[in-house]
Amino acid sequence: MRVLLTGSSGWLGRYLAPLLSQNGHRVVGVDVVPGTHTQIVGTVADRALVDRTMADHGIEAIIHGGALHKPDIVRYPRQAFIDVNVTGTLNLIEAAVAAGNDRFLFTSTTSLMVRADVRAGAGDAGAWWMDEDFGPLEPRNIYGITKLAAEQACRLVHREHGINVAILRTGRFFPEDDDTHAVPSGPNLKANELLHRRLTVEDAAAAHLAALEAAPTICCDTFILSAPPPFGREDAAELARDAPAVIARYFPDAARLYAHAGWVLPDRIERVYDPSRAERRFGWRARTDFGSVLTALAKGGPLPIAHDPAYTSPIVAQEREACTS
Structure with a gap:
């Protein structure tokens, strides 16, 4: 199948x-910055492209x-999020219909499910149990708002x-350090998040492949991706509580394996x-x-989660290079 992949220079795309x-x-990869898997450099907000x-x-x-993501909020105006995340999505799915395509996959985010009360802490029944029927949805920033609007489109x-x-x-799968949580940091935080809100980039890629192949049986549905x-x-x-x-x-x-690693449980x-x-469904x-992390700790082997505190998105790297050249 000839597949158009947007975001082909990014962390998931690679x-x-x-x-x-x-x-x-x-x-066929499309991205705003060049990359190994990108054949076309341009924005999906450009309908002619x-x-x-x-x-x-x-x-x-x-x-x-x-997409433009949460860290991009400090670098781009809200209109840019609307242009890329909403208009770009509409451009693509309308082009897919015009071309007679029978399937369209949209990479969204669990971030749009995090209302103010969810972000504030546990609910009356304890931890929020968040499946695809969780609502009402009231995204807390322009990133979540535009991703939800794109879903609706x-x-x-x-x-x-x-x-x-x-x-x-998708749940979290970025390799860099968290931009809001300093303690614990690095691999310890990522390991903890595998309990409830994270997956590896390899698993995220595998989910997209599985959904692509099963799309004719899916019809139209929303799926949370997490370990x-x-x-x-x-x-x-x-x-x-505990x-x-x-x-x-x-x-x-x-607890024993964590203590040996110098880590802390949540x-x-x-x-x-x-x-x-x-x-x-698919x-x-x-x-x-x-459990995969605990097995690695017990064996003293490499951790099954990517951690790269120096990672920057391709678009940020390109902007930095432009500023220093």
């Missing part, structure tokens, strides 16, 4: 493009992974034209993302989870 190729797909790319390359399916075009749409709300939490909804109240006690029931060796877990719908389940 894993997803080769995975698609390895599975027999011909990938999108239409030309579709025609020139005979595109049969689109995976729209490109995809649903609208599906209703009007019948194109199969998979909306993939499977070991907890059940019945643990929600205790997770918000997360180490709950973790100990599922992973008796966790005192509280106040929200849990539930990715089970993706497994039920067979994807993250291969790396919290």
